[in-house]
Amino acid sequence: MNTKVVIAGVELKNPVMTASGTFGSGMEYSEFVDLNRLGAVVTKGVANVPWPGNPTPRVAEVYGGMLNAIGLQNPGIDVLIERDIPFLKQFDTRMIVNVCGKTVEDYLEVVEKLGDTDADLLEINVSCPNVKEGAIAFGQKADCLYDITSQIKAKAKQPVIMKLSPNVTDITEMAKAAEAAGADAISLINTLTGMKIDIYKRTFVLANKTGGLSGPAIKPVAVRMVYQASHAVNIPVIGMGGIATAEDAIEFLLAGAAAVSIGAMNFVNPYATVEVIEGIESYMKQYGIEDINELIGGLKE
Amino acid sequence: MNGKKKTEARILSQQMIAENIYDLWIASDMAEKAKAGQFIGIYPKDASRLLPRPVSICEADKEKGALRLVYRIAGKGTEEFAGWKEGEQISILGLLGNGFPALHDIWESDREKKKVVLMGGGIGIPPMLQLAREIISEGNRADIIAGYRDGQLFLKEDLEKYGTVFAATEDGSAGTQGNVLTVMEQRQLEADVIMACGPMPMLRAIKRYAQEKKIPAYLSLEERMACGVGACLGCVCKTTHKDPHSHVNNARICTDGPVFEAGEVDI
Numbered sequence: 111m112n113t114k115v116v117i118a119g120v121e122l123k124n125p126v127m128t129a130s131g132t133f134g135s136g137m138e139y140s141e142f143v144d145l146n147r148l149g150a151v152v153t154k155g156v157a158n159v160p161w162p163g164n165p166t167p168r169v170a171e172v173y174g175g176m177l178n179a180i181g182l183q184n185p186g187i188d189v190l191i192e193r194d195i196p197f198l199k200q201f202d203t204r205m206i207v208n209v210c211g212k213t214v215e216d217y218l219e220v221v222e223k224l225g226d227t228d229a230d231l232l233e234i235n236v237s238c239p240n241v242k243e244g245a246i247a248f249g250q251k252a253d254c255l256y257d258i259t260s261q262i263k264a265k266a267k268q269p270v271i272m273k274l275s276p277n278v279t280d281i282t283e284m285a286k287a288a289e290a291a292g293a294d295a296i297s298l299i300n301t302l303t304g305m306k307i308d309i310y311k312r313t314f315v316l317a318n319k320t321g322g323l324s325g326p327a328i329k330p331v332a333v334r335m336v337y338q339a340s341h342a343v344n345i346p347v348i349g350m351g352g353i354a355t356a357e358d359a360i361e362f363l364l365a366g367a368a369a370v371s372i373g374a375m376n377f378v379n380p381y382a383t384v385e386v387i388e389g390i391e392s393y394m395k396q397y398g399i400e401d402i403n404e405l406i407g408g409l410k411e
Numbered sequence: 412m413n414g415k416k417k418t419e420a421r422i423l424s425q426q427m428i429a430e431n432i433y434d435l436w437i438a439s440d441m442a443e444k445a446k447a448g449q450f451i452g453i454y455p456k457d458a459s460r461l462l463p464r465p466v467s468i469c470e471a472d473k474e475k476g477a478l479r480l481v482y483r484i485a486g487k488g489t490e491e492f493a494g495w496k497e498g499e500q501i502s503i504l505g506l507l508g509n510g511f512p513a514l515h516d517i518w519e520s521d522r523e524k525k526k527v528v529l530m531g532g533g534i535g536i537p538p539m540l541q542l543a544r545e546i547i548s549e550g551n552r553a554d555i556i557a558g559y560r561d562g563q564l565f566l567k568e569d570l571e572k573y574g575t576v577f578a579a580t581e582d583g584s585a586g587t588q589g590n591v592l593t594v595m596e597q598r599q600l601e602a603d604v605i606m607a608c609g610p611m612p613m614l615r616a617i618k619r620y621a622q623e624k625k626i627p628a629y630l631s632l633e634e635r636m637a638c639g640v641g642a643c644l645g646c647v648c649k650t651t652h653k654d655p656h657s658h659v660n661n662a663r664i665c666t667d668g669p670v671f672e673a674g675e676v677d678i
Contacts, residue, residue: 132638138640142416168647169636169645171460183647377462378461
Protein backbone atom coordinates (compact mmCIF):
# COMPACT_ATOMS: atom_id res chain seq x y z
CA MET A 111 0.00 0.00 0.00
CA ASN A 112 1.44 3.37 -0.99
CA THR A 113 0.63 6.49 1.00
CA LYS A 114 3.40 8.62 -0.49
CA VAL A 115 2.53 11.77 -2.39
CA VAL A 116 4.74 14.20 -4.24
CA ILE A 117 4.35 17.98 -3.98
CA ALA A 118 6.52 20.01 -6.33
CA GLY A 119 9.11 17.25 -6.54
CA VAL A 120 9.22 16.73 -2.78
CA GLU A 121 8.08 13.33 -1.60
CA LEU A 122 5.95 13.15 1.56
CA LYS A 123 5.51 9.80 3.34
CA ASN A 124 1.80 10.54 3.57
CA PRO A 125 -0.39 13.49 2.62
CA VAL A 126 -1.06 14.68 6.16
CA MET A 127 0.56 17.88 7.36
CA THR A 128 -0.16 20.61 9.87
CA ALA A 129 -1.73 23.96 9.09
CA SER A 130 0.49 26.94 9.72
CA GLY A 131 -0.10 28.70 13.02
CA THR A 132 -1.81 25.78 14.70
CA PHE A 133 1.22 23.67 15.47
CA GLY A 134 3.98 26.12 16.40
CA SER A 135 7.15 24.57 15.03
CA GLY A 136 6.10 21.15 16.22
CA MET A 137 7.72 21.36 19.64
CA GLU A 138 4.52 21.73 21.65
CA TYR A 139 2.67 18.87 19.96
CA SER A 140 5.69 16.56 19.95
CA GLU A 141 4.57 15.79 23.51
CA PHE A 142 1.40 14.28 22.05
CA VAL A 143 2.29 12.85 18.65
CA ASP A 144 5.35 11.33 17.02
CA LEU A 145 6.35 13.95 14.43
CA ASN A 146 8.05 11.19 12.43
CA ARG A 147 4.58 9.98 11.47
CA LEU A 148 3.60 13.21 9.71
CA GLY A 149 3.92 13.91 6.01
CA ALA A 150 5.17 17.39 6.85
CA VAL A 151 5.20 19.99 9.58
CA VAL A 152 4.25 23.47 8.45
CA THR A 153 5.64 26.09 10.81
CA LYS A 154 3.93 29.19 12.15
CA GLY A 155 4.33 32.17 9.80
CA VAL A 156 7.68 33.88 10.15
CA ALA A 157 8.67 37.42 9.12
CA ASN A 158 12.02 39.11 8.59
CA VAL A 159 11.85 40.62 12.09
CA PRO A 160 9.95 39.63 15.26
CA TRP A 161 6.27 40.64 15.23
CA PRO A 162 4.40 41.26 18.50
CA GLY A 163 0.98 40.33 17.11
CA ASN A 164 -2.38 41.73 18.19
CA PRO A 165 -3.69 42.65 21.65
CA THR A 166 -5.76 40.08 23.57
CA PRO A 167 -8.38 38.64 23.53
CA ARG A 168 -7.06 36.96 20.42
CA VAL A 169 -9.29 33.90 20.32
CA ALA A 170 -13.00 33.21 20.66
CA GLU A 171 -15.04 30.09 20.24
CA VAL A 172 -18.02 30.12 17.89
CA TYR A 173 -20.49 27.40 16.87
CA GLY A 174 -18.45 24.53 15.46
CA GLY A 175 -15.32 26.62 15.14
CA MET A 176 -13.22 29.42 16.48
CA LEU A 177 -12.08 32.90 15.58
CA ASN A 178 -8.49 33.94 15.95
CA ALA A 179 -6.72 37.23 15.54
CA ILE A 180 -3.22 36.39 16.70
CA GLY A 181 -1.78 38.83 14.18
CA LEU A 182 1.10 36.57 13.15
CA GLN A 183 3.14 37.02 16.32
CA ASN A 184 6.49 35.46 15.52
CA PRO A 185 10.08 35.63 16.74
CA GLY A 186 11.55 36.48 13.33
CA ILE A 187 13.45 34.42 10.79
CA ASP A 188 16.79 34.43 12.65
CA VAL A 189 15.29 32.66 15.67
CA LEU A 190 13.46 30.21 13.43
CA ILE A 191 16.70 29.32 11.69
CA GLU A 192 18.60 28.99 14.95
CA ARG A 193 15.99 27.19 17.02
CA ASP A 194 13.11 25.70 15.07
CA ILE A 195 14.74 24.34 11.94
CA PRO A 196 17.34 22.32 13.93
CA PHE A 197 14.53 21.03 16.14
CA LEU A 198 12.50 19.82 13.16
CA LYS A 199 15.58 18.46 11.47
CA GLN A 200 15.71 15.72 14.12
CA PHE A 201 12.55 14.18 12.71
CA ASP A 202 11.93 12.17 9.60
CA THR A 203 9.28 14.50 8.26
CA ARG A 204 9.23 17.24 5.66
CA MET A 205 9.67 20.81 6.82
CA ILE A 206 7.58 23.53 5.28
CA VAL A 207 8.31 27.05 6.48
CA ASN A 208 5.44 29.50 6.28
CA VAL A 209 6.56 33.03 5.41
CA CYS A 210 4.73 36.28 6.14
CA GLY A 211 5.52 39.92 5.55
CA LYS A 212 4.13 43.40 5.20
CA THR A 213 5.97 44.36 2.02
CA VAL A 214 7.38 42.37 -0.90
CA GLU A 215 10.86 43.16 0.44
CA ASP A 216 9.98 41.60 3.82
CA TYR A 217 8.97 38.37 2.09
CA LEU A 218 12.04 38.32 -0.12
CA GLU A 219 14.38 38.81 2.82
CA VAL A 220 12.92 35.76 4.59
CA VAL A 221 12.84 33.65 1.44
CA GLU A 222 16.50 34.43 0.76
CA LYS A 223 17.54 33.58 4.31
CA LEU A 224 15.71 30.28 4.04
CA GLY A 225 17.58 29.40 0.86
CA ASP A 226 20.51 27.90 2.71
CA THR A 227 18.47 26.02 5.30
CA ASP A 228 17.03 22.52 5.44
CA ALA A 229 13.49 23.74 4.75
CA ASP A 230 12.00 21.46 2.08
CA LEU A 231 9.29 23.78 0.86
CA LEU A 232 8.20 27.37 1.45
CA GLU A 233 4.61 28.34 1.98
CA ILE A 234 3.88 32.00 1.39
CA ASN A 235 1.14 33.47 3.53
CA VAL A 236 -0.55 36.18 1.52
CA SER A 237 -3.89 35.53 3.14
CA CYS A 238 -3.81 36.34 6.83
CA PRO A 239 -6.95 38.36 7.59
CA ASN A 240 -5.58 39.68 10.88
CA VAL A 241 -2.69 41.84 9.81
CA LYS A 242 -3.73 45.33 8.82
CA GLU A 243 -0.86 46.52 6.68
CA GLY A 244 -0.49 45.28 3.16
CA ALA A 245 -0.18 41.54 3.23
CA ILE A 246 -3.79 40.57 2.62
CA ALA A 247 -3.97 42.68 -0.56
CA PHE A 248 -1.42 40.29 -2.06
CA GLY A 249 -3.92 37.53 -1.51
CA GLN A 250 -7.08 39.32 -2.59
CA LYS A 251 -6.10 40.92 -5.86
CA ALA A 252 -5.04 38.62 -8.66
CA ASP A 253 -2.51 41.05 -10.15
CA CYS A 254 -0.87 41.66 -6.75
CA LEU A 255 -0.73 37.91 -6.14
CA TYR A 256 0.85 37.39 -9.55
CA ASP A 257 3.43 40.08 -8.86
CA ILE A 258 4.54 38.87 -5.44
CA THR A 259 4.56 35.23 -6.54
CA SER A 260 6.85 35.93 -9.47
CA GLN A 261 9.21 38.02 -7.33
CA ILE A 262 9.40 35.27 -4.70
CA LYS A 263 9.89 32.58 -7.32
CA ALA A 264 12.83 34.53 -8.73
CA LYS A 265 14.58 34.41 -5.34
CA ALA A 266 13.45 31.15 -3.76
CA LYS A 267 15.72 28.11 -3.75
CA GLN A 268 12.95 25.81 -2.55
CA PRO A 269 9.64 25.12 -4.28
CA VAL A 270 7.00 27.70 -3.41
CA ILE A 271 3.47 27.08 -2.20
CA MET A 272 1.18 30.12 -2.26
CA LYS A 273 -1.42 30.01 0.51
CA LEU A 274 -4.65 31.49 -0.75
CA SER A 275 -7.37 33.43 1.00
CA PRO A 276 -10.98 32.28 0.77
CA ASN A 277 -12.10 35.88 1.21
CA VAL A 278 -12.30 36.45 -2.54
CA THR A 279 -15.05 36.45 -5.13
CA ASP A 280 -13.51 33.82 -7.39
CA ILE A 281 -10.93 31.41 -5.99
CA THR A 282 -10.10 30.04 -9.46
CA GLU A 283 -8.91 33.46 -10.59
CA MET A 284 -6.46 33.56 -7.67
CA ALA A 285 -5.32 29.98 -8.20
CA LYS A 286 -4.65 30.68 -11.86
CA ALA A 287 -2.72 33.87 -11.07
CA ALA A 288 -0.45 31.96 -8.68
CA GLU A 289 0.11 29.22 -11.23
CA ALA A 290 0.79 31.69 -14.04
CA ALA A 291 3.39 33.45 -11.87
CA GLY A 292 5.24 30.18 -11.38
CA ALA A 293 3.98 28.91 -8.01
CA ASP A 294 4.84 25.25 -7.56
CA ALA A 295 1.72 24.54 -5.53
CA ILE A 296 -1.12 26.33 -3.78
CA SER A 297 -2.67 25.73 -0.39
CA LEU A 298 -6.15 26.67 0.72
CA ILE A 299 -8.13 27.72 2.53
CA ASN A 300 -6.83 30.20 5.04
CA THR A 301 -9.43 31.38 7.55
CA LEU A 302 -12.66 33.17 6.65
CA THR A 303 -12.96 36.64 8.12
CA GLY A 304 -15.53 36.64 10.91
CA MET A 305 -16.76 38.60 13.90
CA LYS A 306 -18.31 37.87 17.28
CA ILE A 307 -20.18 40.36 19.44
CA ASP A 308 -20.80 40.15 23.18
CA ILE A 309 -24.44 41.18 23.43
CA TYR A 310 -24.27 41.82 27.19
CA LYS A 311 -21.29 44.15 27.06
CA ARG A 312 -22.13 45.36 23.52
CA THR A 313 -18.50 44.97 22.53
CA PHE A 314 -16.45 42.97 20.08
CA VAL A 315 -15.21 39.75 21.63
CA LEU A 316 -11.83 40.02 19.90
CA ALA A 317 -9.59 43.02 20.52
CA ASN A 318 -8.97 43.07 16.76
CA LYS A 319 -12.78 43.22 16.15
CA THR A 320 -12.52 40.67 13.34
CA GLY A 321 -10.81 37.31 13.31
CA GLY A 322 -10.26 34.32 11.07
CA LEU A 323 -12.87 31.57 11.32
CA SER A 324 -11.55 28.02 11.38
CA GLY A 325 -12.73 24.61 12.50
CA PRO A 326 -15.37 22.16 11.27
CA ALA A 327 -17.78 25.05 10.58
CA ILE A 328 -15.78 26.04 7.48
CA LYS A 329 -15.19 22.58 6.02
CA PRO A 330 -17.87 22.60 3.28
CA VAL A 331 -16.62 25.97 2.02
CA ALA A 332 -13.06 24.63 1.99
CA VAL A 333 -14.00 21.43 0.14
CA ARG A 334 -15.81 23.47 -2.50
CA MET A 335 -12.89 25.85 -2.98
CA VAL A 336 -10.33 23.02 -3.14
CA TYR A 337 -12.50 21.34 -5.76
CA GLN A 338 -12.77 24.55 -7.81
CA ALA A 339 -9.09 25.46 -7.50
CA SER A 340 -7.76 21.99 -8.27
CA HIS A 341 -9.86 21.87 -11.41
CA ALA A 342 -8.63 25.30 -12.50
CA VAL A 343 -4.89 24.65 -12.27
CA ASN A 344 -2.37 21.89 -12.96
CA ILE A 345 -0.15 22.48 -9.93
CA PRO A 346 -0.82 20.51 -6.72
CA VAL A 347 -3.37 21.85 -4.26
CA ILE A 348 -2.95 21.37 -0.52
CA GLY A 349 -6.38 21.32 1.07
CA MET A 350 -7.36 22.43 4.52
CA GLY A 351 -10.23 23.88 6.49
CA GLY A 352 -11.90 22.12 9.41
CA ILE A 353 -10.39 18.68 8.91
CA ALA A 354 -11.02 16.65 12.07
CA THR A 355 -11.07 13.04 10.90
CA ALA A 356 -9.78 10.74 8.18
CA GLU A 357 -13.21 10.96 6.51
CA ASP A 358 -12.79 14.72 6.27
CA ALA A 359 -9.27 14.35 4.85
CA ILE A 360 -10.45 11.84 2.23
CA GLU A 361 -13.17 14.28 1.16
CA PHE A 362 -10.45 16.84 0.40
CA LEU A 363 -8.33 14.28 -1.47
CA LEU A 364 -11.32 13.26 -3.60
CA ALA A 365 -12.07 16.93 -4.26
CA GLY A 366 -8.58 17.21 -5.76
CA ALA A 367 -6.16 17.94 -2.90
CA ALA A 368 -2.76 16.28 -3.24
CA ALA A 369 -2.18 16.71 0.50
CA VAL A 370 -4.15 17.96 3.49
CA SER A 371 -3.45 20.00 6.60
CA ILE A 372 -4.89 19.68 10.09
CA GLY A 373 -5.38 23.07 11.68
CA ALA A 374 -7.68 24.17 14.48
CA MET A 375 -8.57 20.57 15.29
CA ASN A 376 -5.11 20.10 16.78
CA PHE A 377 -6.42 22.29 19.62
CA VAL A 378 -9.43 20.07 20.08
CA ASN A 379 -7.67 16.77 19.67
CA PRO A 380 -3.89 16.95 19.96
CA TYR A 381 -3.67 13.46 18.43
CA ALA A 382 -5.70 14.49 15.34
CA THR A 383 -2.82 14.38 12.85
CA VAL A 384 -1.79 10.80 13.58
CA GLU A 385 -5.40 9.64 13.92
CA VAL A 386 -6.14 11.04 10.46
CA ILE A 387 -3.13 9.18 9.02
CA GLU A 388 -4.21 5.91 10.65
CA GLY A 389 -7.79 6.45 9.51
CA ILE A 390 -6.72 7.01 5.91
CA GLU A 391 -4.67 3.80 6.04
CA SER A 392 -7.57 1.74 7.33
CA TYR A 393 -9.91 3.26 4.72
CA MET A 394 -7.41 2.27 2.02
CA LYS A 395 -7.20 -1.29 3.41
CA GLN A 396 -10.94 -1.61 3.76
CA TYR A 397 -11.63 -0.46 0.19
CA GLY A 398 -8.61 -2.16 -1.39
CA ILE A 399 -6.92 1.05 -2.46
CA GLU A 400 -3.29 0.26 -3.31
CA ASP A 401 -2.10 3.79 -3.95
CA ILE A 402 -3.31 6.94 -2.23
CA ASN A 403 -2.81 8.81 -5.49
CA GLU A 404 -5.93 6.99 -6.75
CA LEU A 405 -7.92 9.05 -4.27
CA ILE A 406 -6.55 12.42 -5.33
CA GLY A 407 -9.20 13.99 -7.53
CA GLY A 408 -10.89 10.61 -7.62
CA LEU A 409 -14.35 12.07 -7.42
CA LYS A 410 -16.98 10.70 -9.78
CA GLU A 411 -18.53 13.63 -11.63
CA MET B 412 8.35 15.85 28.12
CA ASN B 413 6.23 16.41 31.18
CA GLY B 414 3.58 14.00 30.02
CA LYS B 415 0.75 16.19 28.78
CA LYS B 416 -2.15 14.16 27.48
CA LYS B 417 -5.79 14.26 26.49
CA THR B 418 -7.60 11.53 28.33
CA GLU B 419 -10.85 10.37 29.85
CA ALA B 420 -11.67 10.89 33.50
CA ARG B 421 -14.59 9.72 35.65
CA ILE B 422 -16.62 12.11 37.73
CA LEU B 423 -16.56 11.16 41.40
CA SER B 424 -18.91 13.87 42.60
CA GLN B 425 -20.22 17.28 41.77
CA GLN B 426 -22.15 19.82 43.79
CA MET B 427 -23.01 23.49 43.68
CA ILE B 428 -21.25 25.33 46.51
CA ALA B 429 -22.33 28.90 45.76
CA GLU B 430 -24.37 30.62 43.11
CA ASN B 431 -22.90 29.50 39.75
CA ILE B 432 -19.88 27.92 41.51
CA TYR B 433 -19.45 24.15 41.21
CA ASP B 434 -17.23 21.70 43.07
CA LEU B 435 -16.20 18.81 40.85
CA TRP B 436 -14.07 15.80 41.84
CA ILE B 437 -12.70 13.55 39.10
CA ALA B 438 -10.60 10.39 39.19
CA SER B 439 -7.36 11.06 37.35
CA ASP B 440 -3.76 9.92 37.59
CA MET B 441 -2.85 13.56 36.92
CA ALA B 442 -3.40 14.08 40.67
CA GLU B 443 -0.07 12.45 41.37
CA LYS B 444 1.99 15.21 39.77
CA ALA B 445 -0.43 18.15 39.96
CA LYS B 446 0.90 21.29 41.62
CA ALA B 447 -0.93 24.35 42.86
CA GLY B 448 -1.35 26.87 40.08
CA GLN B 449 -1.46 24.27 37.34
CA PHE B 450 -4.67 23.71 35.44
CA ILE B 451 -6.37 21.26 33.14
CA GLY B 452 -8.56 21.74 30.09
CA ILE B 453 -12.06 20.32 30.33
CA TYR B 454 -13.82 19.58 27.05
CA PRO B 455 -17.54 20.18 26.61
CA LYS B 456 -19.35 17.09 25.27
CA ASP B 457 -21.42 19.22 22.90
CA ALA B 458 -19.42 18.90 19.67
CA SER B 459 -20.34 22.43 18.57
CA ARG B 460 -18.13 23.68 21.40
CA LEU B 461 -14.64 22.63 20.48
CA LEU B 462 -12.14 24.10 22.86
CA PRO B 463 -11.05 22.85 26.27
CA ARG B 464 -12.01 25.17 29.15
CA PRO B 465 -9.07 25.95 31.41
CA VAL B 466 -9.90 25.16 35.06
CA SER B 467 -7.39 25.46 37.89
CA ILE B 468 -6.52 22.64 40.26
CA CYS B 469 -8.26 23.26 43.57
CA GLU B 470 -6.98 20.13 45.28
CA ALA B 471 -4.94 17.13 44.18
CA ASP B 472 -5.48 14.06 46.35
CA LYS B 473 -2.49 11.95 45.42
CA GLU B 474 -3.56 8.94 47.52
CA LYS B 475 -7.02 8.70 46.00
CA GLY B 476 -5.85 9.75 42.56
CA ALA B 477 -8.45 12.48 42.45
CA LEU B 478 -8.52 16.08 41.31
CA ARG B 479 -10.82 18.72 42.73
CA LEU B 480 -11.88 21.42 40.30
CA VAL B 481 -13.95 24.37 41.44
CA TYR B 482 -15.25 26.43 38.55
CA ARG B 483 -17.75 29.16 37.82
CA ILE B 484 -20.34 29.04 35.09
CA ALA B 485 -18.95 31.57 32.65
CA GLY B 486 -20.79 30.59 29.48
CA LYS B 487 -22.46 27.75 27.61
CA GLY B 488 -19.55 25.33 27.99
CA THR B 489 -19.30 25.53 31.77
CA GLU B 490 -23.10 25.56 31.91
CA GLU B 491 -22.97 22.10 30.33
CA PHE B 492 -20.35 20.98 32.90
CA ALA B 493 -22.72 21.95 35.72
CA GLY B 494 -25.19 19.31 34.54
CA TRP B 495 -22.69 16.44 34.72
CA LYS B 496 -23.36 13.66 37.21
CA GLU B 497 -21.31 11.26 39.29
CA GLY B 498 -19.99 8.34 37.23
CA GLU B 499 -19.93 10.21 33.89
CA GLN B 500 -16.79 10.06 31.76
CA ILE B 501 -15.37 13.36 30.61
CA SER B 502 -12.41 14.41 28.44
CA ILE B 503 -9.60 16.40 29.95
CA LEU B 504 -6.28 17.83 28.78
CA GLY B 505 -3.44 18.14 31.26
CA LEU B 506 -1.45 18.83 33.18
CA LEU B 507 -1.10 22.34 31.86
CA GLY B 508 0.99 25.28 32.94
CA ASN B 509 3.57 25.76 35.63
CA GLY B 510 2.42 26.04 39.19
CA PHE B 511 3.38 28.46 41.91
CA PRO B 512 7.05 28.13 42.84
CA ALA B 513 7.91 26.17 45.96
CA LEU B 514 9.35 28.33 48.71
CA HIS B 515 12.61 26.39 48.72
CA ASP B 516 12.99 27.38 45.07
CA ILE B 517 12.44 31.07 45.82
CA TRP B 518 14.90 31.06 48.73
CA GLU B 519 17.32 28.39 47.68
CA SER B 520 19.96 28.94 50.35
CA ASP B 521 17.73 30.30 53.11
CA ARG B 522 16.17 27.42 55.05
CA GLU B 523 14.25 29.60 57.51
CA LYS B 524 10.52 29.04 57.54
CA LYS B 525 8.60 31.71 55.68
CA LYS B 526 5.35 33.52 56.13
CA VAL B 527 3.20 33.51 53.04
CA VAL B 528 0.09 35.53 52.37
CA LEU B 529 -2.22 33.91 49.84
CA MET B 530 -4.78 36.08 48.11
CA GLY B 531 -7.64 34.65 46.11
CA GLY B 532 -10.35 36.72 44.50
CA GLY B 533 -13.62 35.13 43.31
CA ILE B 534 -12.93 32.14 41.10
CA GLY B 535 -9.23 32.77 41.87
CA ILE B 536 -9.83 31.34 45.34
CA PRO B 537 -9.82 27.60 44.41
CA PRO B 538 -6.09 27.27 43.54
CA MET B 539 -5.26 28.80 46.95
CA LEU B 540 -6.49 25.62 48.63
CA GLN B 541 -3.93 23.34 46.98
CA LEU B 542 -1.29 26.05 47.40
CA ALA B 543 -2.00 26.33 51.15
CA ARG B 544 -1.72 22.54 51.47
CA GLU B 545 1.68 22.55 49.77
CA ILE B 546 3.00 25.47 51.82
CA ILE B 547 1.90 23.95 55.15
CA SER B 548 3.36 20.57 54.24
CA GLU B 549 6.78 22.22 54.02
CA GLY B 550 6.38 23.65 57.51
CA ASN B 551 5.71 27.24 56.50
CA ARG B 552 2.87 29.47 57.67
CA ALA B 553 0.12 30.90 55.52
CA ASP B 554 -2.42 33.62 56.02
CA ILE B 555 -5.15 33.33 53.46
CA ILE B 556 -7.20 36.28 52.28
CA ALA B 557 -10.24 35.34 50.25
CA GLY B 558 -12.11 38.07 48.41
CA TYR B 559 -15.77 37.37 47.69
CA ARG B 560 -18.54 39.33 46.05
CA ASP B 561 -21.04 38.58 48.79
CA GLY B 562 -21.64 36.36 51.81
CA GLN B 563 -21.43 33.06 49.91
CA LEU B 564 -18.03 32.16 51.32
CA PHE B 565 -17.26 29.08 49.24
CA LEU B 566 -14.18 27.03 50.22
CA LYS B 567 -13.64 29.14 53.37
CA GLU B 568 -13.97 26.14 55.71
CA ASP B 569 -11.61 24.06 53.56
CA LEU B 570 -9.04 26.83 53.60
CA GLU B 571 -9.24 27.12 57.40
CA LYS B 572 -7.65 23.67 57.70
CA TYR B 573 -4.38 25.14 56.41
CA GLY B 574 -4.12 28.65 57.77
CA THR B 575 -5.82 31.70 59.19
CA VAL B 576 -8.48 32.79 56.74
CA PHE B 577 -9.64 36.38 56.37
CA ALA B 578 -12.67 36.96 54.22
CA ALA B 579 -13.38 40.20 52.39
CA THR B 580 -16.70 40.88 50.72
CA GLU B 581 -17.49 43.61 48.24
CA ASP B 582 -20.93 44.15 49.76
CA GLY B 583 -19.74 43.90 53.37
CA SER B 584 -22.13 41.05 54.14
CA ALA B 585 -19.34 39.01 55.76
CA GLY B 586 -15.78 39.61 56.93
CA THR B 587 -14.12 42.88 56.01
CA GLN B 588 -15.93 45.11 53.56
CA GLY B 589 -13.63 45.68 50.61
CA ASN B 590 -11.09 43.58 48.81
CA VAL B 591 -8.08 41.43 49.64
CA LEU B 592 -5.82 44.45 50.04
CA THR B 593 -8.24 46.12 52.43
CA VAL B 594 -7.70 43.12 54.71
CA MET B 595 -3.94 43.22 54.22
CA GLU B 596 -3.81 46.87 55.29
CA GLN B 597 -6.40 46.78 58.09
CA ARG B 598 -4.93 43.68 59.69
CA GLN B 599 -1.37 44.82 59.01
CA LEU B 600 -0.47 41.34 57.88
CA GLU B 601 3.16 40.62 57.27
CA ALA B 602 4.39 38.58 54.38
CA ASP B 603 7.72 37.30 53.11
CA VAL B 604 5.96 36.56 49.84
CA ILE B 605 2.49 37.06 48.34
CA MET B 606 0.87 34.52 46.04
CA ALA B 607 -2.35 35.45 44.32
CA CYS B 608 -4.98 34.51 41.79
CA GLY B 609 -7.99 36.54 40.79
CA PRO B 610 -9.34 39.14 38.38
CA MET B 611 -6.87 41.41 36.60
CA PRO B 612 -7.71 44.64 38.52
CA MET B 613 -6.99 42.77 41.77
CA LEU B 614 -3.69 41.40 40.44
CA ARG B 615 -2.65 44.86 39.24
CA ALA B 616 -3.34 46.31 42.67
CA ILE B 617 -1.39 43.48 44.34
CA LYS B 618 1.53 44.07 42.02
CA ARG B 619 1.61 47.77 43.00
CA TYR B 620 1.27 46.93 46.68
CA ALA B 621 4.03 44.33 46.57
CA GLN B 622 6.39 46.67 44.74
CA GLU B 623 5.77 49.48 47.25
CA LYS B 624 6.40 47.15 50.17
CA LYS B 625 9.24 45.36 48.38
CA ILE B 626 7.65 41.95 48.87
CA PRO B 627 8.06 39.34 46.15
CA ALA B 628 4.71 38.41 44.61
CA TYR B 629 3.63 35.60 42.32
CA LEU B 630 0.47 36.14 40.30
CA SER B 631 -1.60 33.59 38.40
CA LEU B 632 -3.00 35.19 35.25
CA GLU B 633 -5.99 34.32 33.11
CA GLU B 634 -6.75 34.87 29.42
CA ARG B 635 -8.93 33.39 26.69
CA MET B 636 -7.17 30.23 25.53
CA ALA B 637 -7.46 27.91 22.56
CA CYS B 638 -4.85 25.14 22.52
CA GLY B 639 -3.68 25.35 26.15
CA VAL B 640 -0.28 23.91 25.21
CA GLY B 641 1.62 26.90 23.86
CA ALA B 642 1.10 26.44 20.13
CA CYS B 643 -1.59 28.93 19.13
CA LEU B 644 -0.26 32.07 20.88
CA GLY B 645 -3.82 33.04 21.81
CA CYS B 646 -3.27 33.67 25.53
CA VAL B 647 -0.28 35.95 25.73
CA CYS B 648 0.52 38.62 28.30
CA LYS B 649 2.99 41.47 28.08
CA THR B 650 6.30 40.85 29.78
CA THR B 651 8.87 43.36 30.98
CA HIS B 652 11.78 41.50 29.40
CA LYS B 653 12.03 39.83 26.03
CA ASP B 654 11.25 36.22 26.76
CA PRO B 655 13.27 33.52 25.07
CA HIS B 656 10.30 32.03 23.25
CA SER B 657 8.53 34.96 21.58
CA HIS B 658 11.35 37.55 21.43
CA VAL B 659 8.61 40.20 21.50
CA ASN B 660 7.71 40.61 25.20
CA ASN B 661 4.77 38.22 24.95
CA ALA B 662 4.76 35.25 27.29
CA ARG B 663 2.25 32.46 26.79
CA ILE B 664 0.05 32.32 29.88
CA CYS B 665 -0.77 28.64 29.30
CA THR B 666 2.81 27.40 29.04
CA ASP B 667 5.19 30.07 30.34
CA GLY B 668 2.67 30.82 33.14
CA PRO B 669 0.01 30.98 34.32
CA VAL B 670 2.03 32.00 37.38
CA PHE B 671 4.47 34.85 36.89
CA GLU B 672 6.63 36.83 39.28
CA ALA B 673 4.87 40.20 39.44
CA GLY B 674 7.88 42.11 38.10
CA GLU B 675 8.06 39.89 35.03
CA VAL B 676 4.70 40.91 33.66
CA ASP B 677 3.46 44.23 32.42
CA ILE B 678 -0.17 44.08 33.57
